[in-house]
Amino acid sequence: MKKYALPLLAAICLLSSCSNQNSSEEGTIEETINENPSSFKEIGSIIIGSEGAAEISAYDEVSKKLFTVNNSSSNKIDVIDLSDPSNPKLIASIDLTTFNGASNSVATYNGKLAVALEATPSKQDLGKVVVFDTSNYAVLKVITVGSLPDMITFSPDGKFIMTANEGEPNSDYSIDPEGTISIIEVAKDYAVTTLNFSSFSNQLTSLKINGFKISSPTNDFAKDIEPEYITISADSKTAWVTLQENNGVAKVDLAAKKITAIFPLGFKDFNLAENAIDISDKDGGVLFNPWKVKGMFMPDAISNFEVNKTTYFVTANEGDAREYDNYIDISRIGSSSVILDPLKFPNASVLKEDAKMGRLNIVNKMGDTDGDGDIDELVSFGGRSFSIWNGNTGQIVFDSKNELDRKAQEFGTYDDKRSDDKGAEPESVVVAKMGAKTILFVGLERSDNCMVYDVSNPNAPKHLQTLKTGDAPEGLLFIPASKSPTKRSLVVVSSEGDGTIKIYQPDLN
Template sequence: MKNFGISLLAALFILCSCENDKGNGDNQEIEVNEDVASFKEIGTITVGGLAAAEISAYDETTKRLFTVNNSATNQIDVIDLSDPINPKKLAVIDLSVYSGASNSVAVYDGKLAVALESTTNKQGNGKVVVFKTSDYSLIKEITVVALPDMVTFSPDGKYIISANEGEPNADYSVDPDGTVSIIDVTNNYAVTTLNFAAFESQLATLRTKGFRVSKTAKSFAADIEPEYITISADSKTAWVTLQENNGVAKVDLATKTITSIFGLGYKDFNSAENGIDVSDKDLVVSFTPWKLKGLFMPDAIASYVVNGTPYFITANEGDAREYGTYADVARLKSLNLDATVFPDAATLKADAKMGRLNLVSTEGDTDNDGDLDELISFGARSFTIWNGNTGSLVFDSKNDLDKRSNDFGTYDDTRSDDKGSEPEAVVVAKMGNKNILFVGLERTDTVMVYDITNPSAPQYLQSIKTGDAPEGLLFIPASKSPNKRSLLVVSSEGDGVVKFFQPNLQ
């Protein structure tokens, strides 16, 4: 009777709640007594094959989901989500007329923003195109710079922010600056684009903090590659991952300036709590300490505030630079190790040991004598919580993601030599009085759920099986959900499947 009473009270509260909040950034929430550790699949839809369902965004007014589809097409698939148990494809937004391929989508107050990289010249200018969510008509076509990779609205809807990666061409003869574009929606979509040239004088200091710039870079500004954005709830600050550089930039949106770059340092795998499985050929999964460091190199980023202090959370995927004949990744067995530091080099180079581990081949020669004095790998195989003001590390999940994937039966031993479970996505949600983190693991087809209400001591809650290679995570709070219950939307680019998960009522 007690549970029934709570559920009925929650339902009555939902029916009477105000629904005039706008967009996907408003933190207004209704009270629903949900079990945060009980998410289960309630619906699924397949929109295509490989690369068909990378990122999704939801419009609460029309109850539609907008999903990137780059499988054999160049379009946004529109999904009717009025019944999450039975989602249906409703329409298609054809992007071919804009000469761009979509990388990201975001929604606010009836507006859909799409980030498009140029299909004729990847180093050329890209676009952010804005449509109405009601009838898909064009609102504005905005030119930004090279390779807009992620787009998002500020929570107040005033700005659209684009992370423009600016990747080089195959022979590095053309390498556009990596930039961040701030589009002022309230000022006829005027664009302010920020580059990182002003921080070149800080490079020596940044290097001591694990920040890296390619030896082939045409310039400091050109080498920076913005990847993903999160914006504070008050719409004043953005944090942007610089994945290949192993850093995060902090942006003041009011003054439209980049105020800081945080070098993220190294993860030390030579401890029991950080031990990892490094071989895909040893026929066993064993999480063992190794004389090895990892660059965090985060992909997705999320943020939240606890007791007035901002925090950002990173999914520490790791990523190599591979352009044409240039690559900064090599297996350990192909590299020269310093004989004094690694007297057991011959043993380490065996396939069943560290031989097949992918390393950052351009890092680790600390004395510049042509051999490696340190072994540096891609990614940290973890999520990390950082202080948003200082960039200091507050909490790292150590080897919890890999170990729990193995316990869950989804760990892929064939990826042990290359990033492990590969944390790809992070989303933070407020559920009741708790802050809940969802972590998408690309190589284990899993989302893991943690209570991060205390930033220094997250608590594991649950593992969820997803589609193949989950790329995009989207949390729809109960106040905006079509069925007035919290929804987790997982878009998986490996099989083109979008799945919908909901927690139980308590």
């Protein structure tokens, strides 16, 4: 059964920035196939390297090529012929060594490939965006952006390229660049505007109260911010950027080139039965129990979608610590450096055992609520979940609680060795339209899964399917049927642990 619709970008633009896939022209007649989003099956795969390969991929519908970051041996972008997704073929590589940078992310739009490059040997220097022609790999433009551009995406209308510039410090924290966001206007000869977060420093007190984290040797607000991933609304007017280490999301007005808000994401209570977690890798099994600890959501990837004229963003709540020579903000509860308040934790010696809470990694720079030197409140890294938030207010609408870990355990892929850290470790999210339904794909780095959800009702997502991926899936890419070489929707999963790219396709209803 087939139907025709004027999509107004809906079917081709409601993709996460981590998918790095964008639409071409608005208003074109699009053929929509009645597919079953619960029935994705692997139809093809290719190995492009060892560990460190196959990080992020982007698909160019003009050339029917897949472009994948591959840093396993040398710094390059591998080019894969995807005209037959059941038989993907490596046909070329783009050598990036001449640009004196290491690639982190790729994005495509209408015959253009944009690559984000951090500076080498010092990633604290300003980074670059290099734009190539996807047909012949000719360089179209080189643009200077902020320090350590970690993610790149085109706006759905192709008018903007955006980078999240993480601005990580060097090992001894003697150099800590500002975390920034760069907005590049394609039609204006790639003119770039780079935004920092200094204007929000006067909001620090209220942000911290609501769960925002500023923590570094210098406590410099603008330098402490570390942008991670970007998603842009279907109308190309608004962007949301994860600030992973800070436990927040920034909202950006693209036309005004202005950061308009920072949303602190707060905490998740793992002492609730619905949020019960397997807290130890040395407790003899996978045991989901409530524990007196909170989690900072600390999202990595982000995507957005619209339902009933309300825009939502969805986050993969991975969590991330800062571990440098002169500054480490992570400790195990059982370590001697972690002193628990005897009134809040009267059974501290028992809790610090490996089979109890002792193995859990916590934020050692937080939790001393009364300033007496011991920890009154335990705060861990990540939410072990995906969450849906109101795009205008930043208020949480839904959290998947402990379902990702439980579903991975039911599927037989949960890695108990990661229980003390981040569980299944949600890394990636992509939202897309499939017919009348809004479908979410969630990549789990440590259980090697892609989970599929129906989020047509943002308040009550439904789990549809669990897919087995390669080792440590890093990038998720959704190719809508209208842009697919098979005229069927495709999901492409790039896994950095084993350099494998897998391609999945659904059945028809």
